[in-house]
Amino acid sequence: MSGISSGVGLATGLNINEIVDAIIGVQKNALVKLSSRAQAFEATEGGIKTLEANLLTLKTAVQKLNQESTFETLKATSSDTQQFSVAANSTATAATYQLQGLQTATNHQVISNGFPDTDTTPIGTATTITISNGGELNQSRLLEELNNGAGVQRGSIRITDRDGQTEIVDLSKTLSIDDVVNQINQSATSVVASIQNDHLVISDTSSGSGTLKISEVSGGKTAADLGILKSVVGPSFDGDSVYRITEEFKLSQINDGNGITTVSGLDDFQILASDGSTFDVNLDTAQSVGDVVDLINNHASNGGNITAAVSSNGQLTLTDNTGGAGSFTVSALNGSLAARELDIETTGTGGVITGTLSGGLNSVLLRNLNGGIQSGGPVLNAGSVYIEDGAGGNATIDFSSAKTLDEVIDLINGNGSIQIEASLNQAGTGISIKDTSAASGTSIEIQDVSGNLASTLKIDTLLADNKHTVDSGSLDLRYVNQNTSLETYGKNGTEIPSGSVRIIDRDGTSFVVDLSDPETTKTIGDVLTKINDAAGTAGAQINARLNDTGDGFIVESTGGSSFDVKIEEVSGGSVAASLGILGSGTTGITSRQTTEISIEATDTLADIAEKFNASGVASATIIDDGTAFNSSRLSITSSRSGAGGELILESDYDFGFSTSVEAKDALIRIGSNPQTSFLLTSSTNSFDDAITGLEIDLLSVGDAPSTINVARDTSGIKTTIKSFVNSYNSFVDATDSLTGFDPETNQRGVLNGNSLIFNITSRLEGLLTKKLSVSNNSIKSLSELGIVFNSSGKLQLKESTLDQKLADDPTAITEFFQQEDHGFAVVMDEVITSMTDPFTGTLKAQTDSLQASALSLNTRVAELNEILEARRQRLIEQFTLQETLVNQLNSQQTALNRLNASSDK
Known part of the structure; x- marks a missing residue:
């Protein structure tokens, strides 16, 4: 059969495709018009x-x-962009401020003595270096705490020594009482300031005979607020009292900032009047010293028998009004330490009990040494101490009235029978006793006669010990307490994350402590309570308490012997590691704010630097000072900026560490007038909480205030x-x-x-x-x-x-x-x-109509295409059939022609 694959019929020679396309094309004109209309609708829709x-x-x-x-968006701008960078957030309000940068935050840096080389010569002595950021015994008060919280108007004072030399001393940038003392002592006059208990002492070291005088400058009241606005003919004078505890003080501010330790839900102490009447006091609701006074005075069972008050010298005073013949005593109840921490756990004298609540302007309470009474350490009992100097001079000093370390030092230095000088040691964490008799070949002796003050202060020594100077080492001042915030307890002052820990006691009893709730887990005290509660519920032999060194807490075993105490993380957390209790221990695990670095006798300077760098609390480099001998020195820098990052380094080996860069907080003044402005500090150079809604970064110290304008953007x-x-x-x-x-x-x-x-x-x-x-x-x-x-x-x-x-x-x-x-x-x-x-809009109605029209037309076009395609197929089939018939006729014709040709022959 003849085909038409080329589109041209072999039998007829006709171009069938062209003929079919022509026939269909005539019929397709209407479809093209419909398609064009659909495209127009679609274009309009687009x-x-x-x-x-x-x-x-x-x-x-x-x-x-x-x-x-x-x-309403506000924008903050600084007139001195070299001094401050400022930005306003959504809580800011339109206002103008005067800010001046007084000092930028620094990281503490110390430098050691020189060593022969970096990595060849070992130090030759095994020792331990302890690194801490707390525990200093000089607890300087901020000026804002003075004068019953009224503070000090900052400004300048005029000092005149007895030689007639005068100098104006600028105290407008001072933050603490120590700052005031340092500024006065740096003056060119012969006047020296020192601190004694609750006041300043001003002394003249010149040989003059004139008047020693301190006066105001430009109508200020700085000298008066410091209690030193005086003029005397003598060589010194005592300033007025400027610091005492009042009823307004929060409990967290007393007892060297350690507050008091109560027993929740139970009574804390009992008061026994001399007539035999008693009542028990519960301090659960007390937040301030005044609250303690009120809870005693207003107790339902008191009836006026006992009067509590804060005296003019800042002591908590209890007076027995019953006139009985018995003892007047306060005793602790239910294991509470509150009475002892308020210094009233005693028997009264003359119907009065007095409690010392503070160490004064810059000292500490004896009861907070050796870990404080909250720890398991020995309780200090100040009695009499025998002291003999190198020249044989001796005295027995009664320390029973001493409540603070400064009072101990003053009693030693004020005794004329011995040539002994007492002071804080170089690290500032202990006490140093030095023989000043200049006697050769002899030593000093210090021994307790009654009580345990010398042994507890670690200054007891015998003549046979052959010591001319006694250094107590660290006296372990309590500075981590029940109220210590978890926001700053982590390494380098970081926040403790939330989570849970698993504790396993020595008998294998395991329990989980949930520390994930931020509302109930805010302080170290909360952590201790939750551990002890969970241990009690589980029947585990575990107790958590503050440690004996004052710088943390301990999770200790109270029984069992089969295993070590173990503390683990739960669900991949990090709270145990952050608290410093991850691991195991035979009798317990101690969390400390102190880091210890073990130094081997074979360690070189490079080895020691590497160990400092691995500690995480400080970084170390080795510098060469260029000298001919022993030119290699360790330079140690705190990882924590600000005053809180001060490195307290202690070791039996004399590295000779000396400060090259002091640890300082950033300091800004808000206000242009020093007398009416106030100062703010930050451990970094950021002051995001200083003014509501403002993010303030101190870039450099300014010679003058910068105007911070917060206005509509x-x-x-x-x-x-x-x-x-x-x-x-x-x-x-x-x-x-x-x-x-x-x-x-x-x-x-x-x-x-x-x-x-x-x-x-x-x-x-x-x-x-x-x-x-x-x-x-x-x-x-x-x-x-x-x-x-x-x-x-x-x-x-x-x-x-x-x-x-x-x-x-x-x-x-x-x-x-x-x-x-x-x-x-x-x-x-x-x-x-x-x-x-999208539902009712004008454009929605238009596009819906256009889409419907285009869809209708495209549907009709598709239908017509199907019809035309079917017609095309029929036409092709018809032409194909035609080709077949023509081809058959041609074949028949050929056959006939052949027959005719044959018959002719």
Whole structure:
């Protein structure tokens, strides 16, 4: 059978494809017209979607004009950008401040003695270096704590020594009483300041015979507030008392900042009057010293028998008014330490009990040494001590009245029978006793006669010990207590994360302690309570308490012997490691704020530096000072900035560490007048909590205050208005493109002649030029803000007009855009929404109609295509059949011709 694969019939020679296409093409004209109409609908729909996209962009810009934050956002600026970097957040308020940077925060740095080389010569002695950031016995008070909390008006004082030499000393930058003493002692006069208990002592070291005088400068009251506004003929004078505990003091501020330890839900102490009457006191609700006084005086069972008060010298005083013949005593109940920490756990004398609540201006209470009475260490009992100097001079000194370390030192130094000098040791964590008799070949002796003061202070020594100087080493001042915050307990002052720990006692009993609730886990005391409660519930032989060295706590075994005590993390947490209790121990595990570095006799300077770097609390480098001998030195830098990062380094080996960079907090003054301003500190150079809503970074010390201005961010408002103008102009560009006509190409925009665009642009233009009914407002139209139409139908912004309005009345601009129901942004947002709403908008109705029409036409086109294709197939089949018939006829004709040819022969 003959084929037509080439489109041309072999039998007929006809181009069948062309013939079929021609026949179908005539019938396809109607389909092309339908398809063109569908494409037109789709193009129109695409144009409307483009229009809608531009309207939505404009809507976003309009909505920004209706946001409160657009006009209420504040911006902070500094007049001295070299001194401060400032930023305002959402909680800031418009105001102007005067700030001056007085000092930037520093990291403590110390340098050792020189060593022969870096990595060859070993130090030759095994030792341990302890590193801590607390435990110093000189606890200087802040000036704001003085004068019953009224503080000190900062300014300058004039000092005149007995030789007539005068100098003005600037105390406007001093933060603590120690700062005051240091500034006075650095003056060029012969005047020396020192601290004694609750006041300053001013002494003259010159040989003059004139008047020793301290006076005010420029009408200030700094000297008076410091208690040293005096003039005397003698060589010294005692200042007035400037520090004492009052009823307003929080309990967390007394007892060297350790507060008091109560027993929740139980009575803390019992008061026994001399007439035999008693009552028990519960301090659960007490927050201040005044609360303690009130709980005693107002106790239902007191009835006026006992009067509690804070005396004029700051002591807690209990007076027995019963006049009985018995003893007047206060005794602890239920294991509470509160009475002892208030210093009233005793028997009264003459019907009075007095408790010392503070170490004074810069000393510490004896009861807080050796870990304090909250630890398991020995209780200090101050009695009599025998002291003999190198020359044989001796005295037995009664220390029973001493409550503070300074009082112990003063009693030793004030005894004329011995040539002994007592002072704080070089590290500031202990006491040093030095023989000043200049006797050769002899030593000093210090022994307890009664009590245990010498042994507890670790200064007891015999003549046979052959010592001319006795250094107690660290006296383990309690500075971590029940109230210590977990926010700063971690290494280098970091916060302890939340989580749980698993503790296993020596018998293998395991229990989990949940420390994940931030509301109930805020302090070390909370941690101890939760451990002990969980241990009790589990029946485990574990007890948690403050440690014996004053710098942390211990989780210890109370029984069992099979295993070590073990503490583990739970669910991949890190709370145990952060608390310093991760691991195991035979009798327990101790958490300390102190880091110990073990030094071997074979260690070189490089080895020691490596161990410091591995500690995580300090970094070490080796420097060469350039000298001919022993030029290699260790330079140790604290990892923690600010005063809290001061490194207290102690070791039996004399490394000769000396401070090269002091540990200092950043210090700023708020206010331009030192007499009325106040100072703020930060361990970093950031003061984000100094002024509400302001993030302040100190960049450098300033010679003068910087003006910090917090005002409405007009640049942000301008940016938002410009964005609105640009969005509208983009909309105009889009409409021009959609409705335009190019005469050169004879091309029209897809929405050319469409009434929809005309209606939309007319509504928007009308609103943009309309004077709105914004009540009680000076601005009624966009043109008053400098927003007007140009000749091309676009908006333009006259920035000078807007700037003037922003400067004159920014509130009126806010009202114009945002007034309820009438504001421009409110109304325009409603108009655009009516056009673009995805359910009810004008554009939605148009696109739905166009989509329906296009779909209907495309459906009909598809149907017609199927019909025409079927017709094409029929025609091809018919032509194919025709070819077959013609071919058959041709074959028959050929056969006949052959027959005819044969018959002719």
